[in-house]
Amino acid sequence: MIEILNPARLERARSTGALVGDILQALRRRSAVGTNLLDIDRWAKEMITDAGAQSCYVDYAPSFGRGPFGHYICTAVNDGVLHGRPHDYRLADGDLLTLDLAVVRGGVAADAAISFLVGRARPAESVALIETTERALAAGIAAAGPGARVGDVSHAIGAVLGEAGYPINTEFGGHGIGSTMHQDPHVANTGRPGRGFKLRPGLLLALEPWVMADTAALVTDADGWTLRSATGCRTAHSEHTVAITDTGCEILTLPTRA
Incomplete structure (x- = not known):
């Protein structure tokens, strides 16, 4: 299913997107050496509930997971x-943490992810991974707009990831979003320009470049959910929900507070 939002629903999408961006930034500030991942999940639940929203993950049970997911944030x-x-698990200095959050409020969902380093350590490889996914996300957003095709966005993302030397996995990528978290079209993290669905005003997309340092292969953790690099190398993931408008592409999941 591909949804095209009318102006009233797009306004609700802006509100949901701002909530996602603000929660992610609040959680980033609170994620320090010694923070337990279960505390992050609890804080996310509190902020989502206080805002009158619902997590898209608690009851999430796709075919590839051992569902339901049962938590409020990835x-x-x-x-x-x-x-x-x-x-x-308690975070250690230098850990590379990715927070991926999707919520629905007012009948419209928004989805975003951030990767960052915890504590003071700044391993060069990890910094490069994060910066590359952020640049790829920016390139994908710049390529999105009315009349562009999904392949144009995928190509822009893949060009950045490939030029940085990272293998690209195409099993998981970006996606349409609207009343539910995952919809068509699929937006792979590499592709051929000029191909695929033509973008229209009112379409929401969650664009999410992610990479692993030295492999494109994933393995599933014993929890039945967490996907890890097959070689144990580090990874990074950046995501925004964007809206195609009459004049371009609007990022909906930017935080409203610093």
């Missing part, structure tokens, strides 16, 4: 990259 550490299930 927390992936170091070699974990997607669907990181919160568990009893």
Whole structure:
């Protein structure tokens, strides 16, 4: 299903997106050496509930997971990259943490992810991973607009990831979003320009470049959910929900507070 939002629903999407951006930034500020992933999940639950929203993850039970997910946010550490299930782990200095949050409020969902380093350590490889996914996300957003095709966005993302030397996995990528978290079209993290669905005003997309340092292969953790790099290398993931408008592409999941 591909949804096209009318102006009233797009306004609700802006509100949901701002909530997602603000929660992620609040959680980033609170994620320090010694913080337990289960505390992050609890804080996310409190902020989502207080805002009158619902997590898209608690009852999430797709075919590839051992569902339902049962938590409010995805927390992936170091070699974990997607669907990181919160568990009893305390963050250490230099850990690379990815927080992926999707909520629905007012009948419209928004989805975003950030990767960052915890504490004072700044391993060069980890910094490069994070910065590359952020640049790829910016390139994908710049390529999105009315009349562009999904392949144009995928190509822009893949060009940045490939030029940085990272293998690209195409099993998981960006997606349409609207009344539900995951919709068509699929937006792979590499592709051919000029191909695929033509973008229209009112379409929401969650664009999410992610990479692993030295492999494109994933393995599933014992929890049945967390996807990790097959080699144990570090990973990073950046995501925004964007709206296609009459004049371009609007980022909906930017935080409203510094």
